[in-house]
Amino acid sequence: MLSKRLTAGLLVGAGLVAATLPALAAETVAVELIGERGGKMDIKLDKSTVPAGEVTFKVANVAKNTPHEMVVVKLDAKGEELKVNPETNKVDESKLKSLGEVSDLKAGQSGTLTVKLQPGDYKLICNYKGHVMAGMVVPFTVKG
Secondary structure (H helix, E strand, O other): OHHHHHHHHHHHHHHHHHHHOOOOOOEEEEEEEEOOOOOOOEEEEOOOEEEOEEEEEEEEEOOOOOOEEEEEEEOOOOOOOOOEEOOOOEEOHHHOEEEEEEEEEOOOOEEEEEEEEOOEEEEEEOOOOOOOOOOOEEEEEEEO
16 A cells, blocks of 8 residues: 555656656747848858757847848758849749748847758848848758
């Protein structure tokens, strides 16, 4: 009888300990969207490689006057180049494997995006008119 009570108590205790352990948190990537119209633009990341799973992008538009966005694009092959349409000065998003975006960030605004990413190669872009051509495209790798 004592062993049944002891076993039950141990199981309850183990359940309480497991319930208090935090779930694995999403990997966090800090992203800065940089640059003004007519000048050099950039996307800065605090890390360019993360493990597969949930990834939270904390995106800040640090420009003084220019709106930006951040789009997560899955590439078919490492080193794949995104084609900019010369008529629109943008990448045709209907031809991309977009996994989500933080859109329409005015200067000084921030936003977040959490996505589950599989191993592979990605690019983060700002697809506002002319921004990819001005340098707002950066490679991003997810390891398995």
